[in-house]
Amino acid sequence: MKITIKTLCALLSLLLLSRCASLTKSQLTEVNEFGSLTANFSMYPVSLYSSYLAIHEKALMYSANSITGPEDHYKSINSAYQLKKSLTAKNQELDLTIHIIDKYGQSLVYLTSPEHSAQLDTAAQSLGTNLDGLIEQYNSINSAHPLPTGIGGAVSELVTLGGEQFIRSRQAKEVKEFVQKADPMIAQLADAMLAHLKGPLKSPTGTPLTFPELIANERKEVHQDYVFFLSYNPLPDSISLRPESLKQVQKKSSGKEKSKTSVKDTVAFPVYKGTIQNQRFASLANDHDCFQMLEDLDNLELLYNQTLTAIESLKKAHHKLLIDVQEKKNLKEIAIEVQAYCGDVKNMYTTLKAIKKVK
Known part of the structure; x- marks a missing residue:
């Protein structure tokens, strides 16, 4: 069989690449674990607002139900709906921030997947394109503090170019570059999330309040609206x-x-x-609603504090990840920072499950 110079070069390149330092199984596991935890991180900050709105809406319904006159009754319900619309209007920068983090986590999962297939290639290409697109959108509205671009290319380029061995040999290089490029981005996005969650928000009365102040105010609203519902005399x-x-x-x-x-x-x-x-007699369902609103407000306050802690852990865990993948080595265990991040995410999930009553 005649072997051309082109074929020899290809074989030599494959041999050299296969000898390049790759990531150990323990390193891949650590990166994959971080990616899995981060792939749906947006669920938690988003749930802070959706859960608050659900409680506020229910309390307002009890208040509206006690208003006489068809027109005034309708106006009260419509007022509650308009407030919900205004509070659910997306903050574009926050929305992009949390979705970039999601896509990054999903990309890490694909990059460190133990399996390789054409289906995986298609998903990886799509993820890389989406990640870069989200970063471009973010930079267009935050030109003062732009994120590094081209990060998604590391994911979309990791496709079948020479067989399984070629993919595995490139994996270490791609993961290292990907994590290194993303580290300042993750730190910047984490800080942006913290600033938003700790900053003033629009309250039902229009007065700027922090999230803890919003929860404290809502406790008073639940009390006031439910008492009004009970004491109403038609x-x-x-x-x-x-x-x-x-x-x-x-x-x-x-x-x-x-x-x-x-x-x-x-x-x-x-x-x-x-x-x-004539005082309204509350049903068991009414009383349970009031009990549930009070309990959900307590859990919402807990989720808020857990989310702030998890964002700080996200930043620390990713930086530790960067250090751990710089050279080939067997990790005796997943880094303490990543373990702490894992625990924080699990705590958020448990609290959110209690609020949403997920079985």
Whole structure:
């Protein structure tokens, strides 16, 4: 068989690449673990707002339900809906921030996948393109602090170019470059998330409040709206309820005409005079709603604090990841920073599950 110079060069390149320092299984596991934890990170900061809105909406419904007059009743419900629309209007920069982190985590999972297939190549190319596209959008609205570009190329370029051996030999190089380029980006995005979550937000009254202040204010709103719901009196007139003596009833008979009402009839049908205060009687479902809103507010406050901790852990864990993949070595265990990040993400998941009642 005739071997051309081109073929020899290709074989030599393959041999050299196969001898290049690759990542150990333990290193790949650490990177993959970090990627898996980060792939859906956006779920937590997004849930802070959606959970708050769900509680606020339910409390407002109890208040609206106690308003008389068809038009005023409708206006109260519509007001609650318009508030929900204004509060759910996306903050474009925050939205891009958390989705870039998601796509980055998903990309790490693909880059460190133990399997290789055409399907994986297609997914990797799509992820790389989407990641770069999100970064470009972010830079277009934050030109003062742009993110590094071209990061997604490391993912989309890791495709079948020479067989399984070629892919594995390139994996170490691509992962190292990818993590190195992304480290300042992750630090910048984490700081941006923290600044947003700790900063003032629009409250139902329009007054800027921090998230903890928003939760404290909502506790007062739940109390106020539920008490209003319970104490609402829809009847304009009082009802006689106090019993009168038989002699008083007989004296009230018309003038000189003898009353035709017998004692027997009066006893069987006693007369009452007084006032009923019509208070709404809450059902078990109503009381459970109030209980649940109070419990969810406590869990929401916990989730907020856990999210801030996890964002700090995300930044530290990624930087440790960068250090760990710089040279080939067997890691005795996943880095403490990555383990701490793992614990923080699990804590957020547990709290979010309690709020959303996920079984």
